[in-house]
Structures are given as structure tokens and as C-alpha cells.
Amino acid sequence: MEDSVRDVWLDCDPGHDDALAIILAGYDEVLNLLGVSTVAGNQVVEKVTLNALGTLTASGLSSVDVVQGQGRPLLRPPLLCPEIHGESGLEFAEGGSMQDYAIGSPVPGKAVNFMFERISAQYKKRGQPVCLVCTGALTNAALLLLVYPEVIPMIEIVLMGGCIGTGNTHAVAEFNIQTDPEAAKVVFEAGVQNLAMVPLEVTHTALATPAVMQRMMQRQTPFLQLMHKLLMFFAQTYKEVFSFEHPPLHDPLAVFFVACPSAFTVRKMRVDIETCSALSAGQTVCDMWSQSQQPINATVAMTVDVDKFWDSMIAAILKADMLSPLNVSIRDSLSTS
Structure with missing residues (x-):
């Protein structure tokens, strides 16, 4: 494997944008997807695990291992998001859900153990850090760092989460961090040398507009x-809840940060996680002007080249379309014609 290829482990709570993050991680030419772990968030962990299996199967990535992770935050009751992602966690316009496509079962055992085994083995094999990409609550990541502190030099972390100012499911907090603030605090203070945060201010610029949808629908295939239908359901709920005319694609941007860091402008700063306040638990306190005198612990994305992102995202979707088992009958007819 060429040195330019980045090994990635994806930790997620598969809803609509997580599904596209899985596809990008599985098909971007500079990424090597080692596996997927799931965590409660968009829905309960059993449902999002089925969504991960369904996404991998439908997109032709069924050889990628899935391990089911934590079903609740470290200290708080679960915080779910059915108003955006539906009762299954990944529903479609016109009915049905990604669970309809789930084949196989997750790898047995505790996610944190399997994650460490796979990450440490790949690190020893290649001598390069594995990028842990987190697009849900940081519960699994925190436990990995606490149970296996020796993993710290073996990984880099890129997370979709947090905000510099206004939140989404809270006035000043973003959903993933709000779900498990204590886990986020562990991750940000663990001493991981390279930790990057892609906040709402960036993800809200990557909108699935009609022009984007037209580019994606180059062929009328089942996949x-x-x-x-996935994006249409997401568009409708985002418009109803947040009044967005077009839905933002949050989670794939964390994967894209690994694949193409030059597409982002960034600032290094201190980020602290509020865990005590009843008013603002889960807030990512971003010290933009270095006023706290605390050591810098994060690289925060400030902007992204949206056109480059959509080029990569659509290319990955079209690659998946070429290999999707949903299209077998079409490929068979073409090969015999």
C-alpha cells in the first residue's frame, strides 16, 4: 500500500449523513477503511448498527467489519434524534429504511477491544498513525483512550462535532458533543497529538442542493x-426542524478532512468542553484569541472548498453505484446485450 494512502477507522451513529460518510471512507482513493464501530446517537445503538450493515451492503462494501459500540453516554441518559433521522435512524422518502438492506451481523465482543486490536495491528504493520474519524458521540473514542492509553501515539482523531458559536440541538452546543460531553472532554484532553474538529460553521456550508442532486443522478439505477430517497427524507426533516432550504451534509466532511486536508482552512486553538453548566453542557468553548493561556489541543476547521468536497463525494457515490449489489440485474443485462 502506498504511503500516501491513509488508514481510517470510522466511529459513527449511522443516520443519513453518516451513511454518506461510510461511502466516502470506503471509496475515496486515498483512504483505506479498516472498520466501522457504532455508538448510540441518531438512534439507539442496535438500530444504528443495522443501518451501518445496511449501508455497507447496499454500497458494495460488505467486506468491511462492523462492531457495535456503546449504547449510552458515559454519565448521562441517551439523547436521540428521531425528528431528523426517523424511528429507524435512517429512513427514506417514500418509505423503507436502510435496515431493509442489512445482511450479516456485527463482529462479536466489545467495540473498544476490537478497535484497539485492528488499529494497533495496522499501526505496527505500516508505522503510520491510523485516523480515527468520529461522526457521532465520542463515547467509544473516550473509552478507547481510557482503556488503552497506549493507543494515543498510534492515532490521529478527526471529529465532526462542536460549534464555535450557535449550536443545532442546543443554543450553544452541537448534537454529537451535547450527547456525551464527558466523553468529549476525555478525548480533547487525552493528549492526542493531532486532533481536528470540523464544526457546524463548516458543515452548514456543504448543502445538498438540486444542482448537487442532479450531478449525483447520472444513472437511473436502484442504488x-x-x-x-435518502437525501429527500433528510431534506424534508431538516427543512421542518431547522428551516434549511437544502440539507447540510455534516459527517462526510470529517472523512473529507482526512482525504483532502488542503481543501480546508484551519486555526489551531484551545477547545474546552463544558460539562458542569445546566445551561450549556456540551458547548465547545473555542479560545479563538488565546485568552485562556491553556495549551492548544485542537485544529479547528474554519472553511472548506465546497466544490472539491462535492467532487469527492459524488465520485465515491458513483463508484459505489458501480459495485452495488442492488444493481446486479442491470449489470447482468448490460453484459449480455
């Missing part, structure tokens, strides 16, 4: 129609 691409499924992707269209």
Missing part, C-alpha cells in the same frame, strides 16, 4: 435512486 442511486436509494441515495436520492
Whole structure:
């Protein structure tokens, strides 16, 4: 494997944008997806695990291992998001859900153990840090760092989460961090040398506009129609809840940060996680002007080249379309014609 290829472990709570993060991680030419772990967030962990299995199967990535992770935050009751992602956690316009495509079972055992085994083995094999990409609550990541502190030099972390100012499911907090603030605090203070945060201010610029949808629907295949129905459901709930005319694609941007860091502008700063306040638990306190005198612990994305992102995202979706088992009958007819 060429040195330019980045090994990635994806830790997620598969809802609509997580599904596209999985596809990007699995098909971007500079990424090597080692596995997927799931965590409660968009829905309960059993449902999001089925969503991960369904996404991998539908997109032709069924050889990628899935391990089911934590079903609740470290100290708090679960915080779910059915108003955005539906009762299954990943529903489609016109009915059905990603669970309909789930084949196989997650790897048995505790996620934190499997994550460490796979990450440490790959680190020893290649001598390069594995990038742990987190697009849900940071519960699994925190436990990995606490149970296996020796993993710290073996990993870099990129997370979709947090905000510099206004939150989404809270006035000043973003959903993933709000779900498990204590886990986020562990991750930000663990001493991981390279930790990057892609906040709402950036993800809210990557909108699935009609022009984007038109680029994606280059062929009328079952898989691409499924992707269209996925985004249409997401668009409707985002418009109802947040009044967005077009839905933002949050989670794939964390994967894209690994694949193409030059597409982002960033600032290094101190980020602290509020865990005590009843008013602002889960707030990412971003010290933009270095006023706290605390050591810098994060690279925070400030902007992204949206066109480059969509080029990569659509290319990955079209690669998945070429290998999706949903399209077998179409490929068979083409090969015999």
C-alpha cells in the first residue's frame, strides 16, 4: 500500500449523513477503511448498527467489519434524534429504511477491544498513525483512550462535532458533543497529538442542493435512486426542524478532512468542553484569541472548498453505484446485450 494512502477507522451513529460518510471512507482513493464501530446517537445503538450493515451492503462494501459500540453516554441518559433521522435512524422518502438492506451481523465482543486490536495491528504493520474519524458521540473514542492509553501515539482523531458559536440541538452546543460531553472532554484532553474538529460553521456550508442532486443522478439505477430517497427524507426533516432550504451534509466532511486536508482552512486553538453548566453542557468553548493561556489541543476547521468536497463525494457515490449489489440485474443485462 502506498504511503500516501491513509488508514481510517470510522466511529459513527449511522443516520443519513453518516451513511454518506461510510461511502466516502470506503471509496475515496486515498483512504483505506479498516472498520466501522457504532455508538448510540441518531438512534439507539442496535438500530444504528443495522443501518451501518445496511449501508455497507447496499454500497458494495460488505467486506468491511462492523462492531457495535456503546449504547449510552458515559454519565448521562441517551439523547436521540428521531425528528431528523426517523424511528429507524435512517429512513427514506417514500418509505423503507436502510435496515431493509442489512445482511450479516456485527463482529462479536466489545467495540473498544476490537478497535484497539485492528488499529494497533495496522499501526505496527505500516508505522503510520491510523485516523480515527468520529461522526457521532465520542463515547467509544473516550473509552478507547481510557482503556488503552497506549493507543494515543498510534492515532490521529478527526471529529465532526462542536460549534464555535450557535449550536443545532442546543443554543450553544452541537448534537454529537451535547450527547456525551464527558466523553468529549476525555478525548480533547487525552493528549492526542493531532486532533481536528470540523464544526457546524463548516458543515452548514456543504448543502445538498438540486444542482448537487442532479450531478449525483447520472444513472437511473436502484442504488442511486436509494441515495436520492435518502437525501429527500433528510431534506424534508431538516427543512421542518431547522428551516434549511437544502440539507447540510455534516459527517462526510470529517472523512473529507482526512482525504483532502488542503481543501480546508484551519486555526489551531484551545477547545474546552463544558460539562458542569445546566445551561450549556456540551458547548465547545473555542479560545479563538488565546485568552485562556491553556495549551492548544485542537485544529479547528474554519472553511472548506465546497466544490472539491462535492467532487469527492459524488465520485465515491458513483463508484459505489458501480459495485452495488442492488444493481446486479442491470449489470447482468448490460453484459449480455
